[in-house]
Amino acid sequence: MKSAHPRKTRTERPTFLYLLDLVLLAWVIEAVDQFLLGGWLDRFGIHPRNPYGLIGIPLMPWLHGGFAHLSSNTLPFLTLGYIMIKSEGRRFFYSSAVIILLGGIGTWLIAGPGEVHIGASGLxxxxxxxxxxxxxxxxxxxxxxxxxxxxxxxxxxxxGVIPSKDLPISWQGHLTGMLAGIWLGRRHKGMRSA
Known part of the structure; x- marks a missing residue:
């Protein structure tokens, strides 16, 4: 006799292919932005201490200042992201979202007014x-x-977390992203891959 309650299925563990899909998405967004929109999407990055700029927190990792910017983020994202997938398992997307949220809020709070922060480097x-x-x-x-x-x-x-006015980088995004990762790493001490 069949059970009246369907068996709960566990969420599939993410794999390296998930990372490749995310990178492909970032490249497609950048291609559309560069070739069709002339960089118009970059305005949706984080605008520090501006309520409008809060929308940039979840969007920041997907927006880049050109293909060179995106290229410099691609390999470290794939490498470190793969380590995160192996250590976090099914928690990977949740953990990534926590880092994006905390790092984004931190950037929004400490970065200079009038700036726009974009790129996956905070993550x-x-x-x-x-x-x-x-x-x-x-x-x-x-x-x-x-x-x-x-x-x-x-x-x-x-x-990259050292304040610099000479380099066009978001050291604030780097710093707050790293602090978010440190906080999450401490919280997950001893945890096994889910």
Missing amino acids: IYGYFGYVMTRAIIESRPLWLFTGILVALFYGSMLF
Whole structure:
């Protein structure tokens, strides 16, 4: 006899293909923005301390200042995003949303007025902060090994959180994204992939 209640199915675990889909989406958005809209979409980034600018918090990772900007974010997003998928499993999208939200609010609060902040680097810095925090506070060899590899390949990212008026980067987005990742990494200490 069949049960009256359907069996609950678990959400499918994200894979590397999910990351490729997200990158493809970002490239399509940038192509439309550059070739059809002349960069018009960039106005929907984060405008600090402007209520209108809050809409940029969920949009910031999808908007870039050209193909060079997007290219520089693509490989670190795929690399660090893959580590996040392996460590977070089904929590990946939730964890990414938390980093985007907290990093975006932080950028909105501390960045200078009149600026517009766009790009996926805040999320990437969040992944970096998460991975390095878990590597430092976990007692498992796999996390330590992962942290060493990430530090070797991406340790120079730390220079991106230093305030700079000479470089056209959102150091505020980098800093607040990384702090969001550190906070999340501490909260997920000891958690296994879902």
